Every structure is written in C-alpha cells, then in structure tokens.
Amino acid sequence: MIKRIPVFAVALVGLAFIALPIVAVFARLSLRGISSSIVTDALVVSLKTTFVAQALVLAVGTPMAYVLATHRFRGRSLVVTLVELPIVLPPAVAGIGLLAAFGRFGLLHTGLPFTQAAVVVAVAFVSGPLYVRQAIAAFEGVDETLVAASRTLGAGRTKTFFRVVVPLARGGLGAGEALAFARGLGEFGATIMFAGSLQGVTQTLPLAVYAEFAVDFHTAVALGGLLVLVSALLLLTLKWLASSSTSAFRFALSTSS
C-alpha cells in the first residue's frame, strides 16, 4: 500500500500536466476570437492543403512503399533511411531544403514559393515519410503465399495489388496515413519558410496561431481550440479504425509511436 501511493501521485501529476494546457485553451476561449475571418480562412487553407497533400502522399507513397517492401537491392537500407529522414529532420531544415530545391534560385528554379501549392509541397515533404515508413512495414507483413496464390489463380499484378495486397495491408496503411495527416495538419516551420504566410492563401492554422499571438491573443486561443478539436477528432477516428480493424492495424499503431 505504501509503495502504491507515490505511483498514483506521479500518475496524477503527469495527467494534470498533459490535461491542463489543453483545458486552459478552452477556459480562455472567447466568442470574440472565433468570429474573426482569420480563423475561418486559416481553417479552409489548412483543410484544403492537408487533403491535397495527403491525396498525393497516398498516390505516390503507396507504390513507393510497395516497391521498397518487395524488392531487395544493394543500398536498399540507405534508400529507406533517406525516405525516413524528413521524419526526424527539424522543420526549419526542411524549409531550407525546399527553398534550395524548388525556390526561384533553387536547383529546379520553380515558382512555387508563396503559393498554396508550396504549402502542399511542404506538408507532403514532412508528413509523407511517416506514411511510407508505416506502409513499408505493412506490405512486408503481407503473406507472400496469398499473393502467389492470387497470381496462380490468374489475377494480374495490378488486380492482385488492389484486391489482395492492399486489403491485407490496410490496417498499417490506415495507421500510417493517420499519423501523416496529423503531422501535416500541425506543420509550421517548413511552411512559413517555403510558402510564407498570407491570410486565405498560405496561412494555415498553426501559422495563424503564431501570427495572432502577437496581434490578438483571443484569436490565437480560438485558433488553438480549433486545432485541439480537429486533432481530437482525428485521434478518435484513428482509435475507432483501430478497434474495428485487423490486428495488423493495432500492431502498426503500437509500434508507430
């Protein structure tokens, strides 16, 4: 009994520490802040860019992960490490890298900076690797004999991929995508450096929180509350998916943190 008390006390302190800032955001929320056009504009920009970026991540990341999961070649681990690198890279470094690559005087001389497309690129760059990493693990977990059976029974490569491989891996794919989505929604550093910040064009929710902190604290709090809600909704969806899906999904979730 004596030994248990400090454990519970520590647990309680930890819980309060995590809950307090989240509760505080709502405690300081005022209607005056929510009504600002900055809030609605930032929400629209955030949702739009996040959905486009995640569509791209899925469209490009899925085949990419499949190739890396099913092929063994020299330097493979190096390639996988490279793909995973943006996950651990400080966002500001990602911003510098994107400017050096796609800036007006970058390697590819594109006109991307300051456009909404630049936000999409920044979000895809920092969040995509989270999905690809998880997708590689998911594809590697697919039973090869089932794939072989599908092929023997006359299904083509494409059909086998969409009818057998993807359904078997969908738990891991879903978990990876949820993580990428969450990371993309919170993107700040790379976006502000590469895309700039303009209300209604490139100013996402996190960028608006930062800008409004210096202008109107009420609006900043309102934006913070909105991000907490959207994130909580995302996390709940994620848990719901996990409980109604395969054990592979739960495995992927528990190993991804």
Add this chain to the structure above:
Amino acid sequence: MIASAVLTIFAAASLTNVLPQIAPHEQYSFSGSNMLAAQIQQGAPADVFASANTKLPEQLYEQGLVEKPVVFTRNELILIVPKSNPARIHSVYDLRKPGVKLVVGAVGVPVGDYTRVVLHNLGLDDVLGNVVSQETDVREVLAKVALGEADAGFVYLTDARTVRGKVATIGIRWSAQPIVQYAVAVLKSSHRLAAARSFVQALLGKAAQAKLRAAGFLAPQ
C-alpha cells in the same frame, strides 16, 4: 531570488546587429516588437524592452508593465529588391505591375504598419494586392528578398545595410516617410532595475548613439 549580472533585453528585430555592438555582454531576444510585447504581457522575464515604435511600449506603460518609455533612435523605410531584380522594379510605382511578388510585415508588426502608411502616403494602397506573404518581423522580409524568392519588400534603411551586395535599394521620398521612432523601457517586474535603468541611460549616451549612427540609425530628435 539572486539576480544575475546579465540583463535580458527584448529588442526589435531591426536592432539585431547594432545592440550587441553597443552592449555585447547582455542577453538578447530579437523578434517582431509586437511578438515581444505579447510575451511581456504573458509575463516573460525580461529587463528591458526596445521597440521599433512608440505605440507598443506606451501600451505596456498604460498597462503598468513598464516604466515610462523614452525614444532613443529613429529609422526610415526603404524598398529593397534582389540584386538580380527579377521583376525589374526601379521605383515604388513599379510595385503596381501585376504579378510582382511583394513581401511586407503583417499588420501589428511595426514595419508592417509603417509599410501601409508609406503606401497610403504614395497613393499606392492597391499595391497590397501584390503581397504574397506577411512576415512576423522585418528580418524575415529581408531574408525573403535577399534570397531572391520575393521581388520586393519594405524594410528599414539599417536592415538593407546588413545584406549589402544581395539587395538593391530604392529610396522613398521624405514626404511619404512615416515617423519611425524606437522607444525603450525598463520592465517593472525586472529584478535588476538599477542595471536596466543604466542600460537605457547608456543607450541615450554618446558612445551608443555614435554606434547607432554608424549603423545608419538617426538621432532621436
């Protein structure tokens, strides 16, 4: 609480190069003046606040957070373009060309407010339609133009000097210039009040004023 000998100075981003030359041993936090004022309102433990305007320190003074602010220097606004001048801007009126990528400070950031005054004085309010990014401090405007990503940006004369060779400057006629006064104030919550007050006094003194002048700043009056 034992007060350390080093002062924590919250200062406008445009003072980044000059203040450490004047007082090299203090601890600095450079940012947009409005960001710093917001941090002070949230209880940030600074000793001195040096702002790129008088409005913010006056506000903090009225809120009882700082002592009476004093003006210690002035500045003026200037238009900068990348050395390669991709949008071929040779006067402020060229900013009206469609497609020009103009970067300015956000509303509330001193340089952003001054920029809007200049554009208004020149009858160029519509130029704001060419703004592609609103930055949170003047050094971010400077960086985006110096890097060549933006076609033009409004900064202080003193900022342009720090990236010589990377940008070309276009002056703004005197009658369109806003009054750019920098005010400094001691925080009432400071644990080093005496040291903070002498820092402010030193800033008004001959040696500091000479260094400010050498960096391109103007006399307080």
